[in-house]
Amino acid sequence: MPFIKPFHLGIKTPVINVPAVCRMLGWLLLIEAAFMLIPLATSLIYGEDDAMAFVKSIAITAGVGLLAILCFRPRIANMGKREGFLLTALVWVVFSTFGMLPLLIGPTPLTVSEGFFEAMSGFTTTGATVITKVSTLTHGILIWRSLMQWLGGMGIIMFTLAVLPKFNHSGGLMMFNAEVTGITHDKISPRISQTAKTLWLIYLILTVVLVFLLWLGPMNLFESVCHAMSTISTGGYSTSDGSIGTWNDSYYTKIVITVFMFIGGINFGLLFATVYGGGLRTLWRNDIFRTYVYVVLGMFVLFDIAIIAADQFHDIQDITIEPVFQIVSTITSTGYTVTNFENWGTTVLVLVFLLMFTGACAGSTAGGAKLDRIRCVVVATWHQLRQAVNPNEVYAVRLNGRLIPSPVISKIMAFMAIYMVTIFVSAMLLTAMDVPLIDAFFSTFSCMGNIGLGAGVTGYGSSYDIIPEAGKWVLSFVMLIGRLEIFTIFVLFVPEFWRK
Numbered sequence: 051m052p053f054i055k056p057f058h059l060g061i062k063t064p065v066i067n068v069p070a071v072c073r074m075l076g077w078l079l080l081i082e083a084a085f086m087l088i089p090l091a092t093s094l095i096y097g098e099d100d101a102m103a104f105v106k107s108i109a110i111t112a113g114v115g116l117l118a119i120l121c122f123r124p125r126i127a128n129m130g131k132r133e134g135f136l137l138t139a140l141v142w143v144v145f146s147t148f149g150m151l152p153l154l155i156g157p158t159p160l161t162v163s164e165g166f167f168e169a170m171s172g173f174t175t176t177g178a179t180v181i182t183k184v185s186t187l188t189h190g191i192l193i194w195r196s197l198m199q200w201l202g203g204m205g206i207i208m209f210t211l212a213v214l215p216k217f218n219h220s221g222g223l224m225m226f227n228a229e230v231t232g233i234t235h236d237k238i239s240p241r242i243s244q245t246a247k248t249l250w251l252i253y254l255i256l257t258v259v260l261v262f263l264l265w266l267g268p269m270n271l272f273e274s275v276c277h278a279m280s281t282i283s284t285g286g287y288s289t290s291d292g293s294i295g296t297w298n299d300s301y302y303t304k305i306v307i308t309v310f311m312f313i314g315g316i317n318f319g320l321l322f323a324t325v326y327g328g329g330l331r332t333l334w335r336n337d338i339f340r341t342y343v344y345v346v347l348g349m350f351v352l353f354d355i356a357i358i359a360a361d362q363f364h365d366i367q368d369i370t371i372e373p374v375f376q377i378v379s380t381i382t383s384t385g386y387t388v389t390n391f392e393n394w395g396t397t398v399l400v401l402v403f404l405l406m407f408t409g410a411c412a413g414s415t416a417g418g419a420k421l422d423r424i425r426c427v428v429v430a431t432w433h434q435l436r437q438a439v440n441p442n443e444v445y446a447v448r449l450n451g452r453l454i455p456s457p458v459i460s461k462i463m464a465f466m467a468i469y470m471v472t473i474f475v476s477a478m479l480l481t482a483m484d485v486p487l488i489d490a491f492f493s494t495f496s497c498m499g500n501i502g503l504g505a506g507v508t509g510y511g512s513s514y515d516i517i518p519e520a521g522k523w524v525l526s527f528v529m530l531i532g533r534l535e536i537f538t539i540f541v542l543f544v545p546e547f548w549r550k
Contacts, residue, residue: 065548069124071137076118078141078210082148083112088197089152093190100156100188107151114148134225135541141206142530146170149198156191167514167522172198173206174533175415177286177385177502178493180515180522185291189272195287196276202533203283203314203415204253211246249318252325257282260310267303281307284314284415286385286502294375295388301371304388308375315342315382315410337450338411341421342381345408349377352401353394360395380405383417385502390510399505403492406499417500417532419469422449423462430459468536473498476528483518493517497525498532 090104129137149172150165160168164180171178172195181187187195201209207225257278264274273289280287290296297303313321316339324333333339353373363369372388379386380402391398409418426447433445447454473494480490492505493514504512517525531539541547 065132066136067124067126067129067133069122070126070129071133071140072118073122073124074129074137075140075144076115076122077214078206079111079115079118079144079148081210081213082145083108083115085197085201086111086152086194089190089194092193093188096189098157098188098190100152100190103152103156104190104194106155107148110151111148132547135538135547138207138225138538139530139534139542142170142173142202142533145173145202145206146526149173149194152191152194157188158186161519163519163522164515167526168195169198170526170529171497171502172285172287173202174500174529175199175203175283175285175383175417176497176500176529176532177280178497178504178514178525178529179287179502180513180517182513182515183291184288192289193272193276196279196285196289199283199285199287200257200279203285204250204318208246209250211243212250248322252318252321253282256310256313260306263306264303267306268297268300269303277307278310281310281384281386282314282415284311284382284384284410284417286379286383288386293388294386298388301367304371304375307386308371308378311378311382311384311386312346314384315378315414315416317411317413318415319413320411335450338422338425341425342411345421346374346377346381349381349401349405350374353377353398356397356401357394359397360393362394376402377405380501380503381408381416381418382410382414383499383501385496387503387510392505392510402503402505403495406495406501406503409499419466419499423465425449426454426459426462427466430463465536468540469498472528472531472536476524479524480517480521483521485517485521493525494528497528500529500532 086104086108090101090108093101093104146166146169150160150162150169153160153165153168154162160180167178167180170176177199184192211225260278260282261271261274264277265271269277276287276289277294279285286293288294288296294304294307316333317336320333320336320339324330328335350373353376354369357363357369357373373394375386375388376391378384383406391402405418407419408424409420410416412420412422426449429447433447436445437443447459473491476498477487477490477494480494481487485493489505492503495501496503504510504514514522514525
């Protein structure tokens with residue numbers, strides 16, 4: 051008989067199985083603590099003084115995780131839809147809370163609001179930073195920032211489903227649907243854990259290939275690893291104050307990163323079908339992929355016209371690689387920069403706004419509203435106009451040959467409405483904190499789309515450090531809403547969610 055018995059919080063919980071959720075969070079914290087071993091090893095290799103910060107962070111994170119596992123023993127282990135929503139929302143907050151520990155107790159400590167903002171920005175792959183001098187950070191902190199983005203890119207829950215198959219039998223599908231982006235969530239395999247493993251394998255292979263390609267250029271191995279993780283996750287954290295502009299002399303580096311940012315914006319399930327199925331023909335037959343390509347090409351033409359009209363055409367790269375890089379960086383929500391795009395004029399700034407809103411393909415690591423939804427809204431609106439002329443005609447919205455039911459169209463419309471209202475309300479809160487109106491809207495748009503770009507006071511060469519403390523909490527919440535695509539968060543505020 052054990053000396054200390056675990057708490058069997060098996061009291062009747064007709065609505066939410068809280069003990070099961072807490073126990074799952076405990077396992078997830080152990081996974082986060084394991085990931086912290088990587089920056090700890092990096093600090094030890096480079097002989098830096100932040101190693102103890104990671105030792106303490108690992109001890110606290112693992113300790114709380116073990117405590118949750120030992121103390122919470124639910125009588126019913128299975129979780130349903132409500133537990134799936136709750137756990138998915140909580141894990142991003144919990145991971146950010148413990149993920150900020152190295153930033154709080156490291157050699158250059160941040161405040162709690164700054165640390166939480168930086169960690170949430172990392173895990174949600176937003177890439178906005180409050181750190182004004184990134185180049186002064188230790189190697190351990192730098193790789194931890196990139197690692198947070200890499201883990202958050204494919205998804206924390208997705209990784210858990212891949213490494214802990216038992217979650218497949220305990221609300222795994224619910225959590226998968228709550229975290230994965232897009233209109234519909236197709237599984238590659240009947241088993242959700244196998245789907246997660248396959249997607250993570252593709253993700254890992256792309257990361258390794260990118261590390262090698264970047265290492266062939268002017269970046270050293272450490273810089274290559276950090277930027278590979280930040281690029282394929284479309285996160286945007288860099289090891290340099292100048293972002294990718296630090297390597298502006300290397301066309302090779304900019305082209306490689308542009309290509310892999312573009313790949314990061316493609317549905318990973320489609321990538322799997324392309325590699326193991328019908329090849330490039332499968333890719334091109336996809337409606338959303340074609341839309342993705344057309345938007346990038348169309349924006350390239352508009353950017354060039356705007357740059358020439360603003361008299362910013364001084365070199366051939368001004369109308370070739372630099373606008374393409376910025377377009378792909380923005381639409382995929384990576385947020386890298388190679389130059390100050392605000393110098394290209396107001397028209398370009400408006401186009402950047404549009405790209406931040408649209409985002410890339412659902413099922414990718416990109417943020418934004420997603421081209422899948424944009425296409426459905428445009429087609430549905432066009433059908434409504436046609437039906438006004440021909441009331442007796444029935445028009446259907448189709449995506450890749452599949453009929454999109456009316457309830458799904460209604461959900462997309464609701465998503466768009468809540469998306470814009472959230473941006474408006476959050477921007478108004480920032481203006482109440484004396485943030486300039488345009489800068490407030492740009493920052494909120496950027497965080498809602500998990501992009502991380504800034505303009506004005508948070509623009510090129512600056513950081514989000516200038517945003518007031520309360521504003522950082524607002525934007526952190528906005529990042530979370532954007533990453534989990536609204537409903538997973540807002541459903542928790544619906545009274546019926548907590549009722550029997």
